[in-house]
Amino acid sequence: MKVNFYTSQREYHEKKNEFDSAIQNIIEKGNFILGEQVSKFEKEIQEYTGAKYAIGVASGTDALIIASDILGFKDGKEVITSPFTFLASASCITRHKGKPVFVDIDEETFGIDVSKIEEKINEDTVGILPIHLFDQMAEMDKIMDLAKRYNLKVLEDAAEAFGMRWKGNGNCYSHSGTIGDFGVYSFFPTKTLGGYGDGGMIVTNDDNLARLAKSFRVHGATQKYHYDFIGYNSRLDTIQAAILSVKLKYIDEAIKKRQKIAQMYMERLADCEYIKLPIAKGDQKQVFYVFNILAEDRDGLAEYLKKNEVGYSIYYPMPLHLQKSFEYLGYKKGDFPIAERVSQKIIALPIYPEMTMEEVEFVCKTIKEFYRK
Known part of the structure; x- marks a missing residue:
């Protein structure tokens, strides 16, 4: 699929x-x-x-x-x-x-x-x-x-x-x-x-x-x-x-669909010890523009998803303080360790209102297969 x-x-x-x-x-x-x-x-x-x-x-x-x-x-x-x-x-x-x-x-x-x-x-x-x-x-x-x-x-x-x-x-x-x-x-x-x-x-x-x-x-x-x-x-x-x-006109309906997909991801992936699911802090209403996870061997997982025709994105592979365009600010590797660590593990899974439940199931199944290898 x-x-x-x-x-x-x-x-x-x-x-x-x-x-x-x-x-x-x-x-x-x-x-x-x-x-x-x-x-x-x-x-x-x-x-x-x-x-x-x-x-x-x-x-x-x-x-x-x-x-x-x-x-x-x-x-x-x-x-x-x-x-x-x-x-x-x-x-x-x-x-x-x-x-x-x-x-x-x-x-x-x-x-x-x-x-x-x-x-x-x-x-x-x-x-x-x-x-x-x-x-x-x-x-x-x-x-x-x-x-x-x-x-x-x-x-x-x-x-x-x-x-x-x-x-x-x-x-x-x-x-x-x-x-x-x-x-x-x-x-x-x-x-x-x-x-x-x-x-x-x-x-x-x-x-x-x-x-x-x-x-x-x-x-x-x-x-x-x-x-x-x-x-x-x-x-x-x-x-x-x-x-x-x-x-x-349809934005609230679209957000509800995103929330349903996100909930399904959380339920299906909750027992996967190699990934960390997103956490919301504070009293707020989420829209799930993206669905990020932190994954062990992120790059290996990304390659496996690609091989199985599952789309993904990485937001963001390198924090701004390490980008060449911001060298002039004088920051160096290690200055913001959490941002640097997260950038090595984060990966975004497909999520949009028209996505089917079968597609969500397939994404979860593919992730679990990778970690069972």
């Missing part, structure tokens, strides 16, 4: 008429740049997440870059974040000549170890960039407390966390991205809410930050051909907005 790590075709064929109609409508009207579907989708995101403002941009990476610029994560100022993440979570700081300051991760959640943040704060620190990674939101209560005490800005990298909610110390759940000064989402095709191309979103509850984000995405214009800032050309494509609006 062949099991793809991800496929978009099943979802497309299930809702083909809706997708085709949404795309055709835009082509016929010819309103391709910041068309009415973008405004409609932004309002839908506001309603779903509870954010006061939502500003569509061209990608999750652009969302991080623009938000970092506005928040002052630049010109030698320091921003505390995790080394165990995608490049964009830190490159958005370095692009503006800011300095990422890494702290190690929690071995069970793979997210930033909040207990290690305060010791890194100094007079040059201007912000914290927590990453809601995989299926776990960062401990936002503690992060926001630190931000308040030290007058720091918080940019939530929720690129992988659309749909995640955190209760913390409050009486209700807060959607990822809506707790800090800015939050960002990515609509890369594999995401929980993914388009048929690139796309991103900036969310905020601050009137002035929203005004700046709307300006920065169109070259810094405050009105046509009037520029108060040097901004960016980064606008959510109208066709992608229309596709995402269709998908958003």
Whole structure:
């Protein structure tokens, strides 16, 4: 049996008429740049997440870059974040000549170890960039407390966390991205809410930050051909907005399907002594964007999965502090031992709403066969 790590075709064929109609409508009207579907989708995101403002941009990476610029994560100022993440979570700081300051991760959640943040704060620190990674939101209560005490800005990298909610110390759940000064989402095709191309979103509850984000995405214009800032050309494509609006209608159903698959993985693999299953900390609602395990002989398992036509991915094979692009920061091997250790064992199994129970069974069976060899 062949099991793809991800496929978009099943979802497309299930809702083909809706997708085709949404795309055709835009082509016929010819309103391709910041068309009415973008405004409609932004309002839908506001309603779903509870954010006061939502500003569509061209990608999750652009969302991080623009938000970092506005928040002052630049010109030698320091921003505390995790080394165990995608490049964009830190490159958005370095692009503006800011300095990422890494702290190690929690071995069970793979997210930033909040207990290690305060010791890194100094007079040059201007912000914290927590990453809601995989299926776990960062401990936002503690992060926001630190931000308040030290007058720091918080940019939530929720690129992988659309749909995640955190209760913390409050009486209700807060959607990822809506707790800090800015939050960002990515609509890369594999995401929980993914388009048929690139796309991103900036969310905020601050009137002035929203005004700046709307300006920065169109070259810094405050009105046509009037520029108060040097901004960016980064606008959510109208066709992608229309596709995402269709998908958003079914997002809760899709998350439930992901949760069912994740539960099945946990039940079927619970007795395998060579792997460690994911653990969630805190009162939160998971979406299972990916399903990671820590595996003994990870590379051997990966090769066996490939041989048996089971898709997988490795998020991430090398922490950022060991990447050549960040050599200038002066970190060395051993500085963040947990991130380094996790990167040698982590592997992501297939998980998407259209995956069948037979496929999940086959993945589990294949993993167990490898360790019985």
